[in-house]
Amino acid sequence: MSRVTRRVVSRELVDREQELGVMAGAWDEAVLGLSRTVLLAGEAGIGKTRLLSDFVAARPEGPALVLRGSCVQLGDRALPYAPFREVLLELCSALSQETVHELAGSGAATLSRLVPELAPSSRDGTEGELVDVLARLLDRVSLERPILLGVEDLHWADASTRALFGYLVRALRTSRVLTVGTLRSEPPPDLAVEELLDELLRLPHVERLSLSRLSPAGVSRQMRGIMAAPPPADMAERVVARSEGVPFLVEELTAAERAGNQGVPEGLRNLLLRRTKSLSGAATAVLRAAAASASPVNEATLGAVSGLDDAGLRTPLRELVTAHLLVVDRRRGTYDFRHALQREAVEDDLLPGEASELHRKYATLLESDDPALPDDQMIRAAHQWWLAGDPNRCYPATLRAAAAARRMSAYGEELFLLERALSIWGAVADPVTSDVNDRGDLLLAAGRAARLGGRYDRALELLDEGLTDVGREDIDRSAELLWEESLLVRSLGELPAVEERLRSALDVAAQQPSAARARLLNALLQLQLHRRDPAASQTLHDAVVAAEGAGESAVAAHLRVTGAMLMADHPRETDAALRQLEQAGEIARNQDDVALALRVHDARAHVLVASGRPAEAERAAREGLELAATRGSPVFIHDHLVGALVDARWATGQWAEALSVLDDALRIDRPDLERAGLYARRARLLVAMGEIDLGAADADAGRQRLDRAEAAPDLHTIVSLAEIELALARGLTGAALDAAHRTYTSYGDRATVDSVRQLLLVAASATAQDASTERRTDSRWIAAAVAELRAQRPGEPWDSVLSAETSDGDPDCWRQATESVRGPDTPALLRLHTLLGAAKVRLARRPLTAADRTAAGGLVDEVIQEADHLGALLVASAARNLALRARLRVNDREPDDSPVPEGLTRREAEVVRLLALGQSNAQIAAELVISIKTVSVHVSHVLDKLGVSSRGEAAATARARGLA
Secondary structure, X not given: OOOOOOOOOOOOOOOOHHHHHHHHHHHXXXXXXXXXXXXXXXXXXOOHHHXXXXXXXXXXXXXXXXXXXXXXXXXOXXXXXXXXXXXXXXXXXXXXXXXXXXXXXXXXXXXOOOOHHHOOOOOOOOHHHHHHHHHHXXXXXXXXXXXXXXXXXXXXXXXXXXXXXXXXXXXXXXXXXXXXXXXXXXXXXXXXXXXXXXXXXXXXXXXXXXXXXXXXXXXXXXXXXXXXXXXXXXXXXXXXXXXXXXXHHHXXXXXXXXXXXXXXXXXXXXXXXXXXXXXXXXXXXXXXXXXXXXXXXXXXXXXXXXXXXXXXXXXXXXXXXXXXXXXXXXXXXEEEEOOHHHHHHHHHOXXXXXXXXXXXXHHHHHXXXXXXXXXXXXXXXXXXXXXXXXXXXXXXXXXXXXXXXXXXXXXHHHHHHHHHHXXXXXXXXXXXXXXXXXXXXXXXXXXXXXXXXXXXXXXXXXXXXXXXXXXXXXXXXXXXXHHHHHHOHHHHOOOHHHXXXXXXXXXXXXXXXXXXXXXXXXXXXXXXXXXXXXXXXXXXHHHHHHHHHOOOHHHHHHHHXXXXXXXXXXXXXXHHHHHXXXXXXXXXXXXXXXXXXHHHHHHHHHHHHHOOXXXXXXXXXXXXXXXXXXXXXXXXXXXXXXXXXXXXXXXXOOHHXXXXXXXXXXXXXXXXXXXXXXXXXXXXXXXXXXXXXXXXXXXXXXXXXXXXXOOOHHHXXXXXXXXXXXXXXXXXXXHHHHHHHHHHHHHOOOOOHHHHHHHHHHHHHHHHHOOOHHHHHHOHHHHHHHHHHHHHOOOOOHHHHHHHHOOOOOHHHHHHHHHHOOOOOOOHHHHHHXXXXXXXXXXXXXXXXXXXXXXXXXXXXXXXXXXXXXXXXXXXXXXXXXXXXXXXXXXXXOOOOOOOHHHOOHHHHHHHHHHHOOOOHHHHHHHHOOOHHHHHHHHHHHHHHHOOOOHHHHHHHHHHOOOO
């Protein structure tokens, strides 16, 4: 059949000059290292993809990398990570697979879950690890080549894709990356997409571009571009009226008009199907087969589904491409619809039986006996069986797909698939498999997937249903379900109903040792540890006896790790705790038990921090994080290791390094309770370094997350410490004292000894600053608390320092405290605090001798030098103020903090100088030994003060005004 090819797409993009300008500005910013994100929103057919494509085409040739991927719709779902698999494939194509492997380093095994060719897959990793590895890879690439990252059809994004997209937008703030996401403006199928976008739009570097319909003049311009000539006035009038300015409809209506079909059907579906009516029978069959594929499809698959051989397929394919119904991706050898609306119309036009048969053919083709079948292919096969309406074939395929999703760390998709399997359980002739004995097993697996995917409330619902299904008599499976429920305490807080069920199950379980009894006791232990219940020690002992009696060496080892953590509060038991951890570590190595090994590293780091051995604690935490990077790690263990590493670096004076670790960790969307502790740690560091506003924001973030659930006492104490130190920095001494008293009263007997010591030290310091006699009387609780702590859980140098703080200026106590903090393992801030306090006590002597002034001056000078080295601005400022008031002679080399031209501070001037040299925020942070987040804030202030809107303008202005 002969056919004249006519253009249906205009060469000119009309009415989009403003949007292209915004995107060009965002790209210029990104190239300079100020990452930007643009969300292109508009109704179906409005031209989102066309706008992105034209913007890409308009970029000048050069080192820039364009990486694009689309969410792949599977019915009302999407294929997990689909756009990022495409992005990785594009990256491998642009740089070579070997280069990507080298840049990813140990993370290549993690990325192989998306692109198996990169390395042998790491199957025990976590979603958090995957997002971190990909973010680091893109960041490294962007150092050499700026990246335009396009993620299309976000309205179809699955939970894993949403999490990864959101993380990249947050994480790549200092990278040379412009991220562009496209989505339909109407409410998405999953409201979680809308929630993510609302959250992202609160970020200052994210903006939304809403594409409006074309004006009548714009429609005419588009028609002229399609026809290569001005359209007749009457035709233009009809197309303007019918299309209502939607570019895709303008194309379809113009094509219909040119074919002589002026009586264009009113309905959109009929309009989209009009051009299919003139197709040959073979082309119609191929088009319908393509519609049922739900994604781009190659020739071999299209031929098999439509029943045509290679020779018989090529003619209808050429007909469809010529008619602009299908487009070819020559690099991948696939065909897809020119527009999603066209696919939807053709798919909706399929008869039920016709659709079912096509989906059955696709499912059969996708399935194979190959054990190396790609995970995404398993998921596609399960979806096709679901659409085919065959529960007996769909059920086992869905279970295989759920396992594939789990291997990809796509826990949201795994949960969806397992719930789908549950929905057809009753319709399956034989639902028992090698992994599933009954419905209770499915509910257990679904509950675990919900927990790992952050759907904590849903996890509890599924696990409760599982307990109902299995019944109290099946103690082994009840123990498994209750163990899973006990792990939810970290995110949901106190779970009294779970504890009640646990105790009931323990009544049913035999008293003799068994794996089930050990697991139940371990679950009960998790709840008791969460609230620091004194009964935890006895539960721990009973659980160890039960585990060892049942031959469960790994379980017993895990319990011994927990026991070591309990010993951390008792310095005299440190050596015994470390011996227990060494034994557990040996079992982990022998059994290659990664989860146990990570817990050993975590516990060892915390025990060493609590016992005043921060250098060793830092090594233990780093080893744990290195293991997590290569073998994967649950989110909460990773956060615990980060917390231990930060605490160790805080103690040893590596504050910039500690901030860098926190900045990196907080890019990931951690569970609320876990993130609260990390935000609080960063707030305390920032306040100590004089970044009061930044610290306040983090303290608020920690409190907001803490208020959403009942948290552990220690977490409450850590967040309260941040708030108390912030209040003191703002001069709100009374508020700080009140908060300290409330916190100690509520949690002092259940928080860790390290947290309680810090709380009492801050409270004592606040008392010393408060001139109110009444307040001093009210603060007698501090001395009583210090005496009780020393009696029950003694430890130096804290005991000497706290005794001095509550001694009412006793010289001997302060001399002993000063001597006690001279050791190399003394936390840096504790030493500075103590030396400054000793100087004040010395200056308070009456009569004040020359020797007293000389000694005080030496102490103050020592504080200034170390505080400047640390970046401890608040302590350094307090020491300088004391020296000024007391007229002490100190060897102060204080930097000049007077303003420089343009109203910039000295630090901002340093940032401008480095910015003018073309350095990124990360490079500036390394040069000035401050955090990347702090650099970002300084850059924002610089732009405001110089009256410019970009880094490039700031650099040019600085050079013109002699600032660089």
